[in-house]
Amino acid sequence: MTWIWSNLDLLWDRTLDHLVLSVPPIILGFLIAVPLGWLANRYRAGRGVILTASGLLYAIPSLPLFFVIPAIVGTSLRSPLNLVIALTIYGIALMVRVVADGLASVDTDVRQSAVAVGYSGWSIFWQVELPLAGPVLLAGLRVVAVSTVSLATVGAVIGAQSLGSLFTDGFQRGIQAEIIAGIVLTVALALLLDGALVVLGRLLLPWTRPATTSRRALRAAQLGEVSA
Amino acid sequence: MNLFGDALNWILDPANYAGPGGIPVRLVEHLVFTVVTVLMASLVAIPVGFLIGHTGRGRSLAVAASGGLRAIPTLGLLTLVALWVGIGLSAPFVALTVLAIPPILAGAYAGFEAIDRSIIDSARSVGMSESQIVRTVEVPLGMPLLIAGIRSATLQVVATATLAAYVADIGLGRFLFAGLKTRDYAEMLGGSLLVILLALVLEGIFALGQRLVIPRGVASGRPPVDRARSARPDPGMEPAITKGTH
Numbered sequence: 001m002t003w004i005w006s007n008l009d010l011l012w013d014r015t016l017d018h019l020v021l022s023v024p025p026i027i028l029g030f031l032i033a034v035p036l037g038w039l040a041n042r043y044r045a046g047r048g049v050i051l052t053a054s055g056l057l058y059a060i061p062s063l064p065l066f067f068v069i070p071a072i073v074g075t076s077l078r079s080p081l082n083l084v085i086a087l088t089i090y091g092i093a094l095m096v097r098v099v100a101d102g103l104a105s106v107d108t109d110v111r112q113s114a115v116a117v118g119y120s121g122w123s124i125f126w127q128v129e130l131p132l133a134g135p136v137l138l139a140g141l142r143v144v145a146v147s148t149v150s151l152a153t154v155g156a157v158i159g160a161q162s163l164g165s166l167f168t169d170g171f172q173r174g175i176q177a178e179i180i181a182g183i184v185l186t187v188a189l190a191l192l193l194d195g196a197l198v199v200l201g202r203l204l205l206p207w208t209r210p211a212t213t214s215r216r217a218l219r220a221a222q223l224g225e226v227s228a
Numbered sequence: 229m230n231l232f233g234d235a236l237n238w239i240l241d242p243a244n245y246a247g248p249g250g251i252p253v254r255l256v257e258h259l260v261f262t263v264v265t266v267l268m269a270s271l272v273a274i275p276v277g278f279l280i281g282h283t284g285r286g287r288s289l290a291v292a293a294s295g296g297l298r299a300i301p302t303l304g305l306l307t308l309v310a311l312w313v314g315i316g317l318s319a320p321f322v323a324l325t326v327l328a329i330p331p332i333l334a335g336a337y338a339g340f341e342a343i344d345r346s347i348i349d350s351a352r353s354v355g356m357s358e359s360q361i362v363r364t365v366e367v368p369l370g371m372p373l374l375i376a377g378i379r380s381a382t383l384q385v386v387a388t389a390t391l392a393a394y395v396a397d398i399g400l401g402r403f404l405f406a407g408l409k410t411r412d413y414a415e416m417l418g419g420s421l422l423v424i425l426l427a428l429v430l431e432g433i434f435a436l437g438q439r440l441v442i443p444r445g446v447a448s449g450r451p452p453v454d455r456a457r458s459a460r461p462d463p464g465m466e467p468a469i470t471k472g473t474h
Contacts, residue, residue: 059431061387064420067404071231071417146299153301157394158408164303171307171395179311183304190299 003177011166015185018162022152025084026145026193029091030137036092037099038125051097058093062086062154083155083162090151091144098140102133131205138201142194149190153182163189231417238418249402251422258399258426261392262385265321269328269381274374277336281370282362290337294330302327302388310395320392327388328381335377339370372442379434386427400426 004011040050069075069082106129114128130137156164166182169175238244244251280286305326310319343366351365393401403419406412 056428056431059383059427060424061390061427063387063390063401063404064423067416067420068424071235071413077413077416146295150299150301153303154391156303157391157405164301167301167303167307168394171310174311176308176311179304179308183300183308186301186304187296187299 003175004181007178011181011185014161014163014165014182015189017165018149018152018186018189021080021083021155021160021162022087022149022189023193025087025091025152026141026148028084028088029095029144029148030141032088033092033095033099034130034137036096038103040096040100041103047100051100054093054096057089060089062090062151063157065089066155066158078159080155080160082158083152083160087148087151091148094144094147095137095140098136099133102136102140103129105136106132134205135201138197138205142197145193145197146190149186149193153186231413234414235417235421238414239422244418251400251403254400254402255422255426258386258389258401258423261317261320261389261399262382262430265324265385265389266328266332266378266382268321268325270332270378272325273329273332274336277333277374278340278362278367280333281337281340282358282366284341287337287341290333294334297327297330303391303394306388306391306395315395317396317398320389320396320398324385324388324392328385331381331384332374332377335374335380336370338377339373340366342373343369372438375434375438375441379431379438382430382434383427386423386430390423 036050036054040047065086066082067077069085070077070079073082073085075081075085110128110132111124114124119128152162153164153167156162156166156168163182163186166178166185170178170182239251247253277290280290302323305323306320309323313319313322347369348361348365351361356364389399390401390404393399393405400419400423403422404416407415407417407419
């Protein structure tokens with residue numbers, strides 16, 4: 001405990017580092033996954049390819065991916081950018097299926113009604129499909145947020161500073177309190193982002209109680225059905 | 229892509245195939261470690277999951293526990309256990325078994341829950357005992373989701389076993405950390421490619437295996453997700469997700 005009190009500054013800095021590493025991938029992954037998921041849902045041919053590809057991407061272990069990315073992108077091995085790219089890839093891999101499932105869950109009758117009252121394809125997507133798929137997307141995004149925060153710690157072994165640095169440092173110096181503090185902070189950060197998403201969901205999707213409608217997508221993500 | 233060329237040369241270099249630190253030995257270590265860990269986790273998770281799935285009790289506890297475990301960073305658990313029990317095999321073994329339990333548990337009970345309630349009621353009404361219902365109805369029908377759970381646990385363990393090399397002298401991850409230490413990028417990248425290949429091969433095997441264990445009749449390969457609600461009503465849970473059957 002004394003270690004923690006005397007190192008509050010360090011803990012705070014690492015928490016901030018961790019936020020900087022893990023928030024962009026969550027947002028980027030979502031933004032990229034939406035059009036891909038839409039394609040997968042809209043075109044039968046695209047569906048198999050996109051979902052298989054995202055399943056395979058998701059199957060790639062994180063640590064090796066951190067090593068492979070510099071060779072592809074040309075970044076240096078120690079660059080935090082590698083981590084951001086890798087985490088974004090996982091975010092996309094998880095979300096694409098969720099987006100496709102969410103869009104597919106929109107009732108055909110609803111879609112046809114929208115066509116009947118004169119919506120164009122573009123506005124059906126923005127004003128009908130996307131909001132109705134909202135709860136499913138939110139559920140998927142929550143899973144992505146939690147797993148991204150947790151995965152980001154792995155980068156510490158190749159030198160990307162984050163809450164994970166507390167693990168490597170604590171391990172090398174034999175300070176249990178440091179590792180425990182790191183675990184607690186990582187979980188707390190994950191819960192914080194999760195809570196923020198729930199609040200965001202309440203604001204953006206006021207017509208629904210987000211937590212209840214999203215079981216299917218949550219479960220799918222939990223079971224790793226992404227790769228199914 | 230000179231870097232990949234170097235990595236490929238590293239993978240193909242016969243010198244890396246000899247001795248206790250060679251690629252074949254590391255590969256076997258990695259695989260055995262993964263299989264043993266997943267088996268141990270299954271021994272704990274499957275019976276408990278079946279119990280939860282059959283009785284419907286303790287579900288929320290299981291969900292909360294799996295959710296909480298998902299948020300726990302693997303590296304943290306690994307290094308913490310390593311500090312407790314010392315450097316060696318037991319730390320990664322304990323840490324990874326703990327990590328492999330939630331997906332298998334979730335697969336086991338979700339498999340049972342995904343079964344249409346009327347099927348189980350029919351089984352009961354023709355006089356099957358509870359244990360018969362579990363063995364001949366629920367287990368086979370719940371198999372696809374259970375296998376999906378084991379699959380995701382296996383993938384997670386294969387991936388994390390790489391990280392285990394940080395605290396123990398085991399598996400393909402050694403090449404990553406050894407290369408990192410000596411700044412030998414060919415070795416790191418070669419090792420990484422091997423792990424990725426292994427993960428993808430296992431993924432492929434599971435994709436095939438999943439088809440084989442699914443009983444005929446559940447042929448589509450996917451369980452009837454979110455069946456018509458049943459015995460344990462969750463008010464207001466089904467709309468928006470249930471796919472329209474048009």
